[in-house]
Every structure is written in C-alpha cells, then in structure tokens.
Amino acid sequence: MSTSAVNPSEHSEGADQVPIKAIPLRHPGRWVAALVVIVLFALFAYGAATNPAFAWDTYGRYLFDSRIGTGVGLTVQLTVYSMIIAVVLGVVVAVMRLSPNPVLRSAAWVYLWVFRGTPIYVQLVFWGLLPSIYKEVALGIPFSVQFATFNLQTLSNAFVFAVIGLALNEAAYMAEIVRAGVNSVGEGQVEASTALGMSWSQTMRRTVLPQAMRVIIPPTGNELISLLKTTSLVVAVPFSGDLYGRARDISGANFEPVPLLLVASTWYLVITSVLMVGQYFLERHYSKGVSRTLTNRQLQALADAQGGKPLMAPRSSEGGAM
Template structure:
C-alpha cells in the first residue's frame, strides 16, 4: 500500500522534533572553571582617605604647640616663683581648708537635697509648697549674698533660743560664739548646695520607670524599703553625673568663703599676693593648677562610680582610661601600618 505524501511529511516532522529534544543543546565554548580568588588575608584593604580630618588635626596641633610654647617661654608667668609657692605651708593650709569645707558642704548639701526632693514629691501640699519655695529662693539668691548675710547674722539675732513657739524658752545661747568662720562657710555652702541637689535627686527619682514603683507596691514592700533598695539604686545612675557636676561647682564656689574671713586656697593666695605684689600671677597659677587637680580627681571618681552603677544596665561596661589608651595605641599602630603598605 502506498503512503500519501502528506503522511510522510508528518512522520518526518515528528521525528525531527523528537531528535531535537533528545539532542543536547550546543552552547558556545565558555570557560566554566571556578574563578580562583586570592585569600582574604592576602587582599589589600585601602583605607578611606579623609584629608579634612588630617588638616583639622594638624591645625589643632599647631595651635596647641603655640599655646604651650607661649606658656613656657613667657617670662611674665614666672615659673620659678610658681614652683616656689606651689608647696608652701600657707598654700597647703588653705588647700586643707578648701577640702574640709567642700567635704562637709557636699555631705550636708546632699542630705538636705534628698530631704527637700522627697518633700517636693510628697503628697502633702504643705511640704511641696515649702520645698518648692526653698529651692526657688536659694537658687535665686547669689551665694556671696547668702554668705555675707550669714556672716552678719549675729547683728540681726544676737541670741537664739529653743522653746515653745510664742511661749517660754527652754534655753538660749549666743549666736556669735557658735557661728565661727568655718561654721558660716559650711552652712552657707550647704544651704545653697541643697537647693541644687534637691533638683538633681528629684530628676533622678523621676527617671526611674513607673513600673518599678508599681511592682514594689504590688509586693507590699514598705515605702522606705522601696526607696532604699529599688528606687534609689536605679536613680543613682542619673543622679551621679549631675551631682558630680554640682560637686565640681562646689569646689570652685569655696573660693567665695574668703569674703567671710576664711582663708581657703584662694584666700591664702590672695593674702600672699597682697604681701608680695610681684608674685600675683604665679600665685594665681598655683590656685588654678590646684583646682585643676581637685576637679580631675573628682572626675576620675565619677567615672568609676558611673561604671559601677552601669552594671546590668548595659551590655558591656565602658572601658577604663587605661583600656582606652591601649585601644588607641593599637588603632594608631594599625593605621600607620596600612599607610606604610599603601
């Protein structure tokens, strides 16, 4: 039987289609071998160029070098007289009085600030009003006015008595005998410091999450225990840096006690300056350096106190100054090596 031409064509087409599916597709010659890359350690990392930073650093170093050179070479500063006065007994006695006044005023001011802060947070309208008035008044009156007023307090009240209000007095005493120069200075600075410390403490207490107060109250803990064991430790993280800032200001404020006849560090230098007019500048430099030393010590103590209270609040503790120095030197060596490799 003969096949029709149309059928033959159809079979050939089907065969052609089947052959085309079974035959692999021919692709152009391409190198499919994996590209070999250099090891990561052998690759050179080019640092990002920051010319502006280097220019600013160079300008700052030049300015600092000029300032240091001027301080060293200028004969007006009289560095030989500075060395003579720095450890003189008069200066050291004044330094001791400064430290004593600062320590007493800081402790009393902080205790008074805590009491006033609790008064401002109290539910009693009388305590809130009195505490607010105290803070408002003491922050408005200059410290020198407070000191001079207390120094002349005996002229207003020659005797003080303790007894029943508007009634008989149990005993009385002469105010001028108790209000020595040291007492006047400590009381004046403490009253002023308590007003500022109260706001620092109040801000720290308010910074504690309200859920902490609610959780402590839900456990039925006494109010005093809540404050001492739960609220205050958390508030100290906020209180510490702010109060240390106040403490540094207190150290410098002690220079005003000279005006109530107490010869602190500044008063001793002022007295020696009036006796030796040619040494006024070196004496002022002595006072400046001692104040720098005192504030630097307080700043170091502040760092470690903040680091202590940061435990549990941050993932890692802030590095100490020695750790920062080591990390900085290591980073500097790495940069120098990269620059040399380029």
C-alpha cells in the same frame, strides 16, 4: 563550552566562614586639624614660658608653700563637708517635692525658689552677717519653755558658717538632681512595690532610689566639682583660710598676683582631676547592664563557647547565577 553548576548552599556555607577585611577610611582633615591644634598649643606654651609677667620663679617658690598646702586642705574640707550635708538635705527636699502631702511639696518648692533664685555670694554674705542679724537663738517650745540658748555674737567660727552657706545652696540643686533621677525610674517599678505591700517611703528607699543612681551620679559629680570652685567665694563670710584666700593674702604681701593665681589654679586642677577620676569609676559601676555593646571579655567568652573559633561577621551573597 560547558560550565559547572554552583550549589547555592555550598556557596553560602563557604561565605559564612570568610572574615571581612575592613579597610579604614582615610581622613586627611583630621590630621590637618590636629596639626593646627598642636601648633597653636605650642605657640601659646612658648609665649607663656617666655613672658616675664608670669614670674615662673615665684610660681615655683610658692607652689608647695606650707600656707598654700593648708589652704588646699581647708578647701577640700569645705567641699567634702558641704557636699555631704547637701546630698542628705537634697534627698530630703526631693522626697518632700515628690510627696503626696501638699504642705511638704509647697515647703520644698519655697526652699528651692529662695536658694536657687539668689546668688551664692549674697547668701554667704548673709551668713557672715548672721551674728549681727540674730543676737541669740533659743531652742524650746515657743512662748513657753526654752531648753537651750545660743549667743551667736560669741560664735565667730567663719568656717562653720561657710560650710552651712555652701551646703544649703548646693542642697537646692541636689534636690532637683535627685528628683530627676527618681522620675527616670519607670512607673511599673513603683506599681510592683505597691503590689508587694510596700509603703511610699519603703518604695522610695528600696526600689526607686537605688535604680535612680545611674541618672543621679553624673550630675552629682559635676556639682561636686562646681562646689569645689565655689569655695573661692567664702571670702564673703568672711573666711580667708581656703586655697584662693591664702593665695590672695600672699599676693597682697609680695605684690605678684599673677603667679599666685597660677598656683591656686594648679591646685584646683589637681583636685578636680582626682574628683573626675572618681566620678568616672562611679559612673561605670552604676551603668553596668545598661549598654548592649559586648565587651572584649564577653566576646572572648563567646569565642571559647564556639571551640576557640574567632567570631566573624557573615558576608551576604548578592545576585544569582549567570
């Protein structure tokens, strides 16, 4: 009985063109876990819908109330204004911490020590009491000429004090985020900029900070969302025009705090969802070129370059002739 010899090269060439038939593994545990979660969620939703303590009729009546809408607008303004100031001041403090000047480094460290080491609620209370602590503030040359004087007792804008208090506290955390992003950039980038004749400030502005954005953006988005929820503490200033303050005032009048808390929570969730979508697109923009995984568009371009043939993983041959 004779057998025909098989050419190993022909076998290898044929094997390279055979697509792999992938058979997905079965995971019954996933289906069981998903079913348990769905059942628990359905039970919770049914219990909440049938519980009269939630007062869903009151919830629906005040969800789009004009007073709640005004509170939503002021909450967004508090968040945006405070975050803009915090980002600018945080970059300045981070640069001071990274500065070779020991005086600037020490001043930045003291700032972080104070504003990160004390509760934000206590800081907001101090800002509310600022007109009582300082009667007036004078600008000019110490012990000689005064250019302008501001009477803080006549300045009763609680919104401004709330923005300042939130911004100064948030700037301390933003400074550490920026510093971590700057430290993530390789030393070779700084050395290359120095070799090109850039100063330290030019190196930070033109080379380091643009590359550090990939590390800075994700925690900054988290801080923005956290700042949005922290605005509910501006009652310590005191300022009650925000979303939580308006909901609390209404619940104090109709003696139904639970549905008003649900109303405030719903609007907080809506604003947070919008911020999370924006954070997602920013992260995707600054993460270009980081991942080595080919996208569908890149795979299609490779397939077109091969004459329209689909990309197939080669199958390795094992063993020898028997």
